[in-house]
Amino acid sequence: MTGIEITHLVKQWGELRAVDDVSFTVDEGTLTVLLGPSGCGKSTILRMIAGLETVDGGEVHIGGRNVTRQDPAERGVSMVFQSYALFPHLNVRENILFGLKVRRVEPKERESRLTNAVRMVGLEALLDRKPAQLSGGQRQRVALARTVVANQPVCLMDEPLSNLDAKLRAEMRDEIHRLQRSLNLTMVYVTHDQTEAMSMADQVVLLKDGQIVQIGSPGELYEQPATDFAAQFLGTPPMNVLPIAELETQDFTSDGSCFLGIRPEKIRLADSGLAVEVSAVDYMGAETVLRLRHHDNTLMARIDGRTDAVPGDHLHIVWSREDVHLFSKEGIRLGDR
Amino acid sequence: MHPAYNLMRHVYGWLLLTPAAILLIAFTHYPTVATFYESLFSKGTAIRPSRFVGSANYQAMIEDPIFWKVLVNNLWFAAGTIPVSVALAITMAMLVNRSLPGRSFLRMAYFTPTILPMIAVANIWLFFYSPDIGLIDQILGWFGLPGHNWLGDPATVLPAIIVMTIWKEAGFFMIFYLAALQNLPPELEEAAKLEGASRWYYFRRVVFPLLMPTTLFVLVNAILNSFKLVDHLFVLTKGGPDNASNLLLYYIYENAFSYFDTNYAATLTVVLLTMLAIMALAQFFFLDRRIHYR
Ligand SMILES: Nc1ncnc2c1ncn2[C@@H]1O[C@H](COP(=O)(O)OP(=O)(O)OP(=O)(O)O)[C@@H](O)[C@H]1O
Ligand SMILES: [Mg+2]
Numbered sequence: 001m002t003g004i005e006i007t008h009l010v011k012q013w014g015e016l017r018a019v020d021d022v023s024f025t026v027d028e029g030t031l032t033v034l035l036g037p038s039g040c041g042k043s044t045i046l047r048m049i050a051g052l053e054t055v056d057g058g059e060v061h062i063g064g065r066n067v068t069r070q071d072p073a074e075r076g077v078s079m080v081f082q083s084y085a086l087f088p089h090l091n092v093r094e095n096i097l098f099g100l101k102v103r104r105v106e107p108k109e110r111e112s113r114l115t116n117a118v119r120m121v122g123l124e125a126l127l128d129r130k131p132a133q134l135s136g137g138q139r140q141r142v143a144l145a146r147t148v149v150a151n152q153p154v155c156l157m158d159e160p161l162s163n164l165d166a167k168l169r170a171e172m173r174d175e176i177h178r179l180q181r182s183l184n185l186t187m188v189y190v191t192h193d194q195t196e197a198m199s200m201a202d203q204v205v206l207l208k209d210g211q212i213v214q215i216g217s218p219g220e221l222y223e224q225p226a227t228d229f230a231a232q233f234l235g236t237p238p239m240n241v242l243p244i245a246e247l248e249t250q251d252f253t254s255d256g257s258c259f260l261g262i263r264p265e266k267i268r269l270a271d272s273g274l275a276v277e278v279s280a281v282d283y284m285g286a287e288t289v290l291r292l293r294h295h296d297n298t299l300m301a302r303i304d305g306r307t308d309a310v311p312g313d314h315l316h317i318v319w320s321r322e323d324v325h326l327f328s329k330e331g332i333r334l335g336d337r
Numbered sequence: 338m339h340p341a342y343n344l345m346r347h348v349y350g351w352l353l354l355t356p357a358a359i360l361l362i363a364f365t366h367y368p369t370v371a372t373f374y375e376s377l378f379s380k381g382t383a384i385r386p387s388r389f390v391g392s393a394n395y396q397a398m399i400e401d402p403i404f405w406k407v408l409v410n411n412l413w414f415a416a417g418t419i420p421v422s423v424a425l426a427i428t429m430a431m432l433v434n435r436s437l438p439g440r441s442f443l444r445m446a447y448f449t450p451t452i453l454p455m456i457a458v459a460n461i462w463l464f465f466y467s468p469d470i471g472l473i474d475q476i477l478g479w480f481g482l483p484g485h486n487w488l489g490d491p492a493t494v495l496p497a498i499i500v501m502t503i504w505k506e507a508g509f510f511m512i513f514y515l516a517a518l519q520n521l522p523p524e525l526e527e528a529a530k531l532e533g534a535s536r537w538y539y540f541r542r543v544v545f546p547l548l549m550p551t552t553l554f555v556l557v558n559a560i561l562n563s564f565k566l567v568d569h570l571f572v573l574t575k576g577g578p579d580n581a582s583n584l585l586l587y588y589i590y591e592n593a594f595s596y597f598d599t600n601y602a603a604t605l606t607v608v609l610l611t612m613l614a615i616m617a618l619a620q621f622f623f624l625d626r627r628i629h630y631r
Contacts, residue, residue, distance in 0.1 A: 052527050073533030085524035089546045089629035098542075099532030130629075241473070 002063040002076070002186050003028045003151035004049065010057030011032065011044050011210075014302035018044045022056070027202070028153075029184040031177070033197040036207035037233070042190040046156050049188060050079050062154060078150040082159040084143040086131040093127040096145045112150075120179065137168045144179065155185045161196065170195055173200060174283040194234050198222070207313075228331035231261050237289055239263050239298040241327065246295050248274060261325035267301035273318035278309050292317070360533060369610065376603040387600065394604040404605070406580050407588045414584060415563040417499035418506065418615055423555055426510035427548070431540075432512075434518045444515070451509040459572035462501045463488075466573075488574055491581035497567060498582055506562065510555045516542070517551040549628040553620060564609060577590065585609055 004026040011019035019041045026032040034042040034277050047053040049060055051072035059068045067075045078099075086095050096117060102112045118124055121141040131139055140160060160176070161169045177200050180187045191197055196202050198218045206213045206221060213224040218234075225231035225239070232238040241261045276292040276299065281305060290301045290309060301317060309315060326334040376394055379389030398404050433444045450458065465472045466487040474484035487497045521544065529539040567586050570576055576583030576591065583591075588610065593602035 050531060052530070071533075072527075077531065079528070079531050082520060083524055085528040087525060087543055089543075098529070098534075102529070102532045102534045102538060222519075231558045288484045309359065324477065 004154060004186060004188065006045075006049070006058070007061075008058035009045065009060070010049060010052065011041070011048060011054065018210050019048070020212070020213055021081055022207075023058070024203075024205050024212065026186055026188060028186050028307055030202040031180050031185075031189060031200055032200035032203045032205060033188045034188060034190045034205050034207060035194060035233070036192060036213075038192060040207040041210040042175055042192070042207060043094040043158050044081075046158050046188060046190050050077055050156050051075055056225055075154070076152050077154040078147040078152040080155070080157040080160045082144045082162055084139045084160075086129075086139060087242070088131050088140055090135070091128050091130055092123060092142050094157055096149055098170045099146065099150050113149045113151070117145040134255045135254065136164050137172060140164065140172055142271060144176065148179065148183065153186055155180070155187045157189045159190055159192070159331050161191075170197075173293060176200070194236075198234070204281075206233065206278040210234070224333065225261070226327065226333050228261065228327045231325060231327070235263060235265050237302065239325070240299040242297050242299065243334075246297065253273045259327040259331065262319050262323060264300040266301040266319050266323040267299070267317050268319065269301075269303065269307070270318040273316040276315055276317055278311050278313040278315060280311055281307070281309055290315075320335065339399075343444045343611075372606050374601045375600055376607050378600050380598045380600050394601055397601070398604055398608070402586065403580055403583070407585050410581070410583060411564060411585045413495060414499060414500055414566070415546060415560060417496070418502045418554065418563055419559045422506040422510060422532070422559065423501045423552065425507035426514050426555065427545075429507065429511045429543075430514035430518055434515060437511045445509045445585065447511055450505045451512075453505075455568040456503055458501070462497075462504075462569075463573055466497055486507055488582075489578060491578050494578065494582040498573065501569065501573075502563075502566065506559065513551050514548060514556055517548050521547060546629060549624070550630055553624050553628060556624075557617055557620055560620075564613060 006025070007023045009022045010017070010119070022041075024032070034045060036042055044053060048055050050060075051067070051070060055068050059066055061067065062075055062077070087098065090098065093114065095103040096114055097110055100113065105113075118127065118237075121139050121144050122147060123138070126138060127133065131142065132216060134142065136137055140163075142161070157176070161172055164172060168311065173196055176189075179185070189196075189200065201218050203215065204218055204221050205215050208229055214221055214230045221230060222234050228241045231241060238249045239261045240263075241259050243256060244260050247260065274294060276294045278290055279293050279298070280291040282291070286304070288305065288307050290303060290307070292301060293298045299317075328334055377389060377391060378387045379385075379390045379393065399415065429447050433440055433447065437443075448455060453461075468474060468486040468489065469484050471484075471487075485493065486491050525543055526539060529543060534542070564584075565586055566584055567590055568586060570582060570587045575583045576587050585605065589602050589605045589609065592598045594603065
């Protein structure tokens with residue numbers, strides 16, 4: 001039993017309530033992603049789980065124990081920092097073994113864990129290098145190896161990939177996911193990159209201004225966003241959210257809903273339908289993103305392949321009723337149509 | 338390569354070097370050589386002009402008991418001031434590097450001794466050390482302890498000056514350590530904390546090694562300072578009593594400007610310069626290899 005349970009967590013920085021009544025659970029051996037825009041309190045939550053930040057309200061339970069006031073070292077967590085936090089004067093081997101030496105693990109046991117971890121992340125050839133002599137991806141691997149040797153059931157990661165380039169990021173993302181599953185780690189992973197969240201998470205906790213917007217699987221968040229914020233945070237390009245009053249279709253006004261949401265990939269070009277003007281055409285290879293204007297609203301449409309449309313063209317667009325999301329005036333989801 | 342072009346490159350290079358070279362040669366190299374040259378001549382008087390005597394001055398120096406006394410004093414002075422002031426500097430820097438109320442005030446307070454002029458410092462401590470009316474003796478008096486002539490007793494005068502120097506230097510060195518500490522990323526401490534490292538373990542295995550470049554710099558400075566001390570002695574003791582607090586540079590000063598024996602002063606200066614050069618080189622060569630530079 002090494003799940004994490006967080007109840008009514010609060011963090012106050014002077015006037016600012018950085019974390020506001022946040023509750024969620026992470027089941028043993030699963031990966032939860034804390035997702036949200038910059039400054040929404042993701043790192044603060046993670047650091048409170050680790051014990052690096054004091055808790056101003058609420059509780060943190062790990063493996064059924066209340067660890068809210070416990071020392072970080074006794075919580076059974078390991079952490080990967082955004083900056084990796086490698087000790088610059090120690091070589092890779094010493095960096096990986098640092099924690100084991102602190103905890104006075106026997107030399108024989110140390111060696112076997114080191115060998116194992118180094119093999120898992122592919123650092124065999126680099127053990128005697130200093131961190132300054134490693135590439136970003138290699139440093140990242142050292143940080144991962146440190147987590148692996150620690151043998152802690154819970155692993156916390158704060159934007160571990162944000163310093164890497166796109167290709168390496170995808171590679172390391174898979175590697176972290178693989179490690180998490182093969183070691184059966186309970187993992188909390190912080191990111192503001194929704195692709196990372198979508199591809200890795202068993203559960204996504206979407207945050208905004210210190211509050212939870214929605215908790216669910218990536219699929220749930222994508223298909224049934226709880227608010228217009230959730231709808232627009234996930235997916236590239238984001239969902240189009242339009243005031244219904246300004247649409248020529250009269251179908252939806254009766255039930256009091258105020259905004260209509262439609263994903264760009266669900267929009268089709270047609271001979272009749274909503275009249276729009278093309279304002280830009282972004283050709284991406286496999287698809288084309290059209291920026292469209294309808295009165296004062298901007299929409300995006302994702303079309304497979306290439307189109308002949310050029311800026312200034314007048315087009316008609318349509319969508320299926322079942323792809324429409326409806327939101328109230330406050331941006332709350334009203335159920336599917 | 339075109340020969341004329343090549344020549345021009347050399348000319349440019351030398352032209353660019355010239356200003357710095359002139360300054361160095363005029364104010365560092367020439368005086369050094371001149372000092373050495375002068376140390377090979379006898380003291381000139383009105384009747385007997387100065388003449389070449391070879392190593393006679395060095396011979397006299399080796400037979401001069403005051404030289405040896407001053408040298409030993411200086412070693413004690415260095416041994417007494419350097420380790421303590423460096424340790425104090427690190428401790429104070431660690432203390433004020435945390436977020437505590439009144440932190441900037443504390444930093445200022447630690448640094449104050451350094452910004453005071455040397456002569457003012459010496460005057461303050463003269464008041465502390467004065468027999469009977471001085472601060473230390475008054476405090477001792479409250480507890481019914483007898484006073485002591487701290488600066489008048491050959492046994493206590495050097496320790497008294499050592500204490501004052503530590504007081505002055507620790508704050509200065511603290512600034513360097515504080516700057517170095519602020520360059521350490523806070524995640525390092527957090528990572529160590531998560532592994533269960535105690536404060537002491539973290540200091541010993543992470544902070545101290547990462548501070549080594551600063552320590553080397555501070556050590557070089559501290560050693561140079563310990564051989565350069567003149568002004569405190571001038572105000573406080575004039576090297577007395579019985580040369581108990583006399584240090585090498587002050588002895589050189591005495592020889593040059595009180596006894597007007599510039600040739601002997603030059604001899605002592607050559608010895609001082611040689612010692613300093615050897616020590617600086619030794620530190621750079623031995624410590625450098627064991628230091629992690631970023
Ligand atoms: N030590 C601190 N003192 C005061 N305010 C802080 C402190 N740390 C964070 N904050 C504030 O708390 C809020 C949440 O910060 P946090 O670092 O958790 O954001 P984040 O979601 O991790 O953002 P990012 O994606 O940019 O890392 C921010 O508004 C930040 O300014
Ligand atoms: Mg953050």
